[in-house]
Amino acid sequence: MKTLGLIHSTIRADEKLIIEAARKKNIQVKLIDIRTQIFNPETFVLDFDVALERSVSTVKGDYAIKFLENLGVPVVNFSEVAAVCGDKFLTSLALRKVTVPTPDFAMVFTLNQAVEAIKKIGGYPVVIKPAIGSWGRLLAKINDSDSLETVVEHKEVLGGPHQKAIYIQQYIEKPGHDIRAFVIGGKVICAIYRDSKHWITNTARGGVASNCPVTKELSKICKQASEAVGGGILAIDLFETKDGYLINEINHTMEFKNSEEPTGVSISSAIVDYCVEQVG
Ligand SMILES: Nc1ncnc2c1ncn2[C@@H]1O[C@H](COP(=O)(O)OP(=O)(O)O)[C@@H](O)[C@H]1O
Numbered sequence: 001m002k003t004l005g006l007i008h009s010t011i012r013a014d015e016k017l018i019i020e021a022a023r024k025k026n027i028q029v030k031l032i033d034i035r036t037q038i039f040n041p042e043t044f045v046l047d048f049d050v051a052l053e054r055s056v057s058t059v060k061g062d063y064a065i066k067f068l069e070n071l072g073v074p075v076v077n078f079s080e081v082a083a084v085c086g087d088k089f090l091t092s093l094a095l096r097k098v099t100v101p102t103p104d105f106a107m108v109f110t111l112n113q114a115v116e117a118i119k120k121i122g123g124y125p126v127v128i129k130p131a132i133g134s135w136g137r138l139l140a141k142i143n144d145s146d147s148l149e150t151v152v153e154h155k156e157v158l159g160g161p162h163q164k165a166i167y168i169q170q171y172i173e174k175p176g177h178d179i180r181a182f183v184i185g186g187k188v189i190c191a192i193y194r195d196s197k198h199w200i201t202n203t204a205r206g207g208v209a210s211n212c213p214v215t216k217e218l219s220k221i222c223k224q225a226s227e228a229v230g231g232g233i234l235a236i237d238l239f240e241t242k243d244g245y246l247i248n249e250i251n252h253t254m255e256f257k258n259s260e261e262p263t264g265v266s267i268s269s270a271i272v273d274y275c276v277e278q279v280g
């Protein structure tokens with residue numbers, strides 16, 4: 001029998017769904033609480049066949065992935081995938097390199113550079129967001145040079161080292177929602193619309209999930225985007241425009257608890273199946 005090592009911190013509703021899905025399939029789950037582990041290759045006991053990284057903290061999760069990869073255990077997702085998806089600038093670069101449509105973007109470090117970069121992107125509005133971040137936190141829609149100046153100054157004076165790297169993205173008008181597609185092994189298993197009156201549509205910020213039909217076009221761009229970042233289990237955020245879809249960002253340890261009900265798809269079951277398939 002195969003054992004799935006579930007690397008976790010707080011067990012959220014998402015992890016509970018994964019544990020339950022594994023139980024239904026008679027897959028043994030070894031809970032690996034990242035807060036109690038000693039990642040020392042001399043002493044670590046390897047008693048699972050594949051690991052799924054679900055730590056809330058990206059930094060800690062990344063170390064666990066790298067440690068287990070070093071010991072030769074299959075890990076979902078690969079550290080290379082986590083490295084690209086964990087950083088929005090690296091994701092944008094990876095997509096652009098293989099011409100997967102994505103909003104225009106730039107990385108700058110000063111106000112002057114930001115002013116020039118925004119001209120080249122096509123002007124205001126733009127979005128400034130932490131390259132490393134989630135849940136819609138610290139996103140700023142910049143409508144004019146006054147707000148640009150303020151946000152850049154706040155970052156320079158108050159921000160930690162990561163906040164001083166200014167990732168700028170073209171603002172894309174949405175029809176009241178964006179799309180999140182759940183992609184496993186390059187296949188879109190389901191997708192949701194996230195509706196909100198606010199321009200930030202994360203469900204963590206009150207966006208409401210409803211089923212989004214998986215069209216051929218959606219499948220195609222998501223497959224390309226998944227390949228561009230190295231595949232695995234991904235949640236891809238997209239915008240719809242009159243010229244087709246644009247990939248906004250890609251998440252490598254996705255939350256999906258609000259999406260099983262509207263889509264009728266057991267995302268947790270597909271996650272467990274994919275992990276088990278990784279065992280050689
Ligand atoms: N460039 C943009 N244009 C329009 N809306 C955006 C843009 N960037 C982000 N948003 C909105 O903010 C949400 C959160 O942004 P996202 O880039 O996905 O960061 P996070 O990692 O915090 O989810 C998106 O789902 C979308 O609703």
Ligand SMILES: [Mg+2]
Nearest residue numbers: 135202237249
């Ligand atoms: Mg997002």
